[in-house]
Amino acid sequence: MAKPLLDLRGVARRFGGLIAVSGVSMSVREGSITALIGPNGAGKTTMFSLISGFLKPSEGQIYYDGREVTGEPAYKLARRGIGRTFQIVQPFAGLTVRENICVGSYLRCRQRAAANAAAEKVAREVGLETLLDAPADTLTVAGRKRLELAKALATEPKLLLLDEVLAGLNPSEIRDIIPVIRGLRDRGITILMIEHVMQAVMSLAEHVFVLAEGRLIAEGAPAEVAGSPIVIEAYLGHGAAKRLARTP
Amino acid sequence: MKSFTPIAIVIAGLAAVPLLVHSNVVLNFFVVALMIALAGQGWNILGGYGGQYSFGHAIFFGSGAYVTAILQVKYGVNAWPAFGCGIIAGAVAGTAVGWLAFRAGLRGSYFALVTLAFAEVLRIVASVAPITGAGVGTLVKLDLSFASLQFESRAAFYWLILALVSVALIVTWAIERSRFGAWLTAVRENEEAARALGVDAVAVKIGAMVISGAITAAAGCFYVQYFLFVDSHIAYGAWISIEALLTPIIGGAGTIFGPLIGALVVKALGEAALVVTGEAPGLDLVVFGVVLIVVVGFAPRGIGGLRTTLLTKIKRGLGGGTAEVRRG
């Protein structure tokens, strides 16, 4: 078994009286695609913010690439190789697609020409090469999702956190982007993805964590987890698993 | 802007002005307009490219002016190094204010108010402190010689301020093409997103404030050499904070030529208004206000961005697009 690239130990986060994440321990194997699922408000995005340094944990430790990184600021973690996308896309609206991606590629390329070349390469990878000179605020929803992915990829992450990159896309757009994500894993990027589209989770992820009300309630292979009564109840309410089992 | 050619053409064109115009009144107009443009170019780095709207750039103008004047008058330092020290003082003030404001996480109107407050505090301190000449102000001794950085001819002063404006144009151009510039505009557009891409937003903003402070301070240093006098109202008064802020916005914030266009247009309109109405006091401020309202209403990218604004309007009008014009 490969070593974990990311390891969380008893991580918790409170917002005032609200416990958004509570005592979560989980690890993500290097080179894997791992999914984080759970009902709305489960604390998934909060987990991403903790891992990427946008929030500090109230309790617990986070280890990344063999060292403790708990409480390090977001920009430092990005430099260490943790890339993230935002559930609500965050383009640099007044800039072109190329300029947007360049902000990311400048992290590894000091020179303008190199940063531009790297940005164009990433644009090709995610299928934005024809829109490089378009202003970011003219993109469609699918385009914005691709741009969100492209910006993160341009920083050459080792660990990529994808927060619902498929949400809001139609089935054919989803079908187009799934091979892109698989391609990233194939070239060595470890992926942790939050996803509601179960079809994508089933086809992409090797391992799934299920979060509900801030707690980790199940983990395992996608098929296992999808059939688990605890998980079904978390999504559909108490007693749902039994009711489902009764229906012929 | 990709190519350097337009900058070279503008500099060459402006450099020719004293060869064609010999009227001291006209040259004086250009000298003052370029001095305001320089102050605005400083503001433009932080405000236009970085999106951090300072309402107190008098901090830098005044610090540059006082350091240049006091070093000469009280410490007998030669004008040239005094001028250089004035610029450094602006950079130091930029570091200090930036460090305090940005590390405290101040953004938007909070940042604007804090810069305003700093400038006011400095104005009050300067109006009572003995070293600044307190209420009387500081007078630099008249000595029209190259060694004292004072010139008999207006043209020489004109070329001096044009040289400073040119350096600021080139610095702006270089920033636009650099990694620092990309990160700075990223912070302006979306700070969270920038941090996720490895941008140390606080460091980038402080860096912008250092450059911004140095450039605006140079305008203050020049003021002292040109008028040979400074007091607390001139140095740290609201007038220069307003002019440094409004000329880039009117000309096109976050563009290379914005402050220059804004300063020339506003100063020209102000002069025209004075001629038409006789010397009514405060009229220049009225002109500022009217131009600002017109620009904000009809040309959100400033005068320099008028073409883009119109093109976008026409395109969106034809295409029926819904996306709105974002910023200047």
Ligand SMILES: Nc1ncnc2c1ncn2[C@@H]1O[C@H](COP(=O)(O)OP(=O)(O)OP(=O)(O)O)[C@@H](O)[C@H]1O
């Ligand atoms: N900055 C914050 N301040 C206060 N409460 C917050 C904050 N961020 C999240 N929360 C709360 O924490 C809980 C978890 O939110 P989170 O966004 O992590 O859920 P999620 O699993 O990503 O949900 P969704 O599937 O809807 O995206 C919610 O109750 C939310 O209201």
Ligand SMILES: [Mg+2]
């Ligand atoms: Mg979420």
